[in-house]
Amino acid sequence: QKEVEQDPGPLSVPEGAIVSLNCTYSNSAFQYFMWYRQYSRKGPELLMYTYSSGNKEDGRFTAQVDKSSKYISLFIRDSQPSDSATYLCAMKQYGGSQGNLIFGKGTKLSVKP
Amino acid sequence: GAGVSQSPSNKVTEKGKDVELRCDPISGHTALYWYRQRLGQGLEFLIYFQGNSAPDKSGLPSDRFSAERTGESVSTLTIQRTQQEDSAVYLCASSTQGAGEKLFFGSGTQLSVL
Numbered sequence: 001q002k003e004v005e006q007d008p009g010p011l012s013v014p015e016g017a018i019v020s021l022n023c024t025y026s027n028s029a030f031q032y033f034m035w036y037r038q039y040s041r042k043g044p045e046l047l048m049y050t051y052s053s054g055n056k057e058d059g060r061f062t063a064q065v066d067k068s069s070k071y072i073s074l075f076i077r078d079s080q081p082s083d084s085a086t087y088l089c090a091m092k093q094y095g096g097s098q099g100n101l102i103f104g105k106g107t108k109l110s111v112k113p
Numbered sequence: 114g115a116g117v118s119q120s121p122s123n124k125v126t127e128k129g130k131d132v133e134l135r136c137d138p139i140s141g142h143t144a145l146y147w148y149r150q151r152l153g154q155g156l157e158f159l160i161y162f163q164g165n166s167a168p169d170k171s172g173l174p175s176d177r178f179s180a181e182r183t184g185e186s187v188s189t190l191t192i193q194r195t196q197q198e199d200s201a202v203y204l205c206a207s208s209t210q211g212a213g214e215k216l217f218f219g220s221g222t223q224l225s226v227l
Binding site for chain 2: 004103106
């Protein structure tokens with residue numbers, strides 16, 4: 001079992017839809033949970049960052065962490081064509097090597113006008 | 114510059130040749146990371162530099178891969194005797210000290226080994 005599992009998609013939705021992106025993980029020591037967005041031919045950019053469990057909201061984006069289920073989600077409300085990108089989840093242990101972020105494979109999202 | 118800068122953006126080489134990839138981090142960022150992204154795969158950690166500490170090389174896939182960083186500035190990733198399986202996007206990222214979750218990435222170098 002891989003440490004982080006993420007459905008690669010692709011996921012295609014109409015503009016205005018609510019999008020749900022998910023990752024599961026196996027390492028219960030993960031404490032930091034991130035979502036990165038990667039546009040084509042660009043590097044990933046940090047979108048959301050959460051420590052431990054709970055929800056975090058930033059505009060149209062909501063990140064959820066359920067540590068009991070080892071499951072994290074990213075919700076995008078009122079999706080826009082500009083949200084079309086690959087979304088990567090990433091996780092890290094507390095006190096682990098600073099370099100050792102574990103990334104999912106990414107989910108490719110397409111929002112159709 | 115304002116962001117992480119990588120060069121070249123694209124590199125085509127022949128199997129067996131050596132290549133050097135360059136990364137210029139954000140000014141003031143003490144931590145620098147190299148990742149590899151193969152087509153359809155997640156980011157694979159290669160190496161991490163933090164200030165003047167010994168680098169974390171635990172992700173380097175073989176002794177053909179090496180990286181250097183002088184102080185808190187430019188880093189170079191070198192791949193010797195390239196193989197076709199080395200074809201990937203090589204991404205560099207930097208962060209402030211102790212913020213290993215909040216990485217700022219460059220646009221990467223697309224390496225193609227023929």
